Amino acid sequence: MTRPLRIAPSILSADFARLGAEVQAIAEAGADYVHVDVMDGHFVPNISFGAPVMKAVRGLTDKIFDVHLMIAPVDPYLTDFAKAGADIITVHAEAGPHLHRSLQAIRSLGRKAGVALNPATPVSVIQHVIDDCDLVLIMSVNPGFGGQSFIPESLTKIRQAKALIGGRDIDLEVDGGVTADNAAAIVAAGANVLVAGSAIYAGNDPKTYGNRIRAIRDAASIRA
Numbered sequence: 216m217t218r219p220l221r222i223a224p225s226i227l228s229a230d231f232a233r234l235g236a237e238v239q240a241i242a243e244a245g246a247d248y249v250h251v252d253v254m255d256g257h258f259v260p261n262i263s264f265g266a267p268v269m270k271a272v273r274g275l276t277d278k279i280f281d282v283h284l285m286i287a288p289v290d291p292y293l294t295d296f297a298k299a300g301a302d303i304i305t306v307h308a309e310a311g312p313h314l315h316r317s318l319q320a321i322r323s324l325g326r327k328a329g330v331a332l333n334p335a336t337p338v339s340v341i342q343h344v345i346d347d348c349d350l351v352l353i354m355s356v357n358p359g360f361g362g363q364s365f366i367p368e369s370l371t372k373i374r375q376a377k378a379l380i381g382g383r384d385i386d387l388e389v390d391g392g393v394t395a396d397n398a399a400a401i402v403a404a405g406a407n408v409l410v411a412g413s414a415i416y417a418g419n420d421p422k423t424y425g426n427r428i429r430a431i432r433d434a435a436s437i438r439a
């Protein structure tokens with residue numbers, strides 16, 4: 216079964232001074248999801264924003280809010296993000312010792328549960344929680360910053376994650392260094408949700424967003 220392709224612009228690369236307008240702009244430009252990168256300066260070496268900021272822009276569009284939590288501990292904040300309007304909440308497998316509990320907590324809040332893997336973390340780490348996941352996120356850069364280059368070895372991990380998922384109803388997302396140039400290879404490896412921050416928001420000119428989203432979507436639709 217081929218899963219629908221989803222393009223998820225990351226607002227980490229938005230102009231934060233105009234965050235609401237930047238969210239509306241990508242929604243109008245054809246984004247499927249709004250990817251929200253939450254960083255704590257502890258799990259990753261950068262701080263972005265938290266649930267109150269996300270809540271402030273949530274009402275501006277009906278798009279799916281795809282929240283990528285790069286925070287540890289993560290469990291104490293799941294309710295805040297659910298209340299702030301997250302549709303998908305993704306936690307890192309490396310963020311704590313009780314991944315199964317975190318995934319179950321997200322589902323019990325009525326949200327889709329995602330699990331993210333850092334570049335050095337093998338796919339086998341999620342083998343025993345795969346039926347508790349609605350989304351698997353393969354990080355194709357070390358998390359913490361936008362604008363980094365795609366790590367080519369990620370393609371092997373995407374293939375492995377796709378094999379683990381098999382026929383299950385689980386999305387496979389890739390995040391970090393995604394561009395129109397590598398989108399076909401990423402989708403050919405098995406991914407169906409592509410996060411892109413700098414490739415869409417570079418220059419922060421809303422007039423360019425539609426073409427950039429379309430370029431990634433068209434490239435991904437061709438498949439490598």
Ligand SMILES: O=C(CO)[C@H](O)[C@H](O)COP(=O)(O)O
Binds near residue numbers: 225252363413
């Ligand atoms: O999770 C992230 C970083 O930790 C971001 O989602 C990711 O880096 C997107 O930005 P870019 O497309 O510029 O790499």
Ligand SMILES: [Fe+2]
Binds near residue numbers: 225251252283390410
């Ligand atoms: Fe992300």
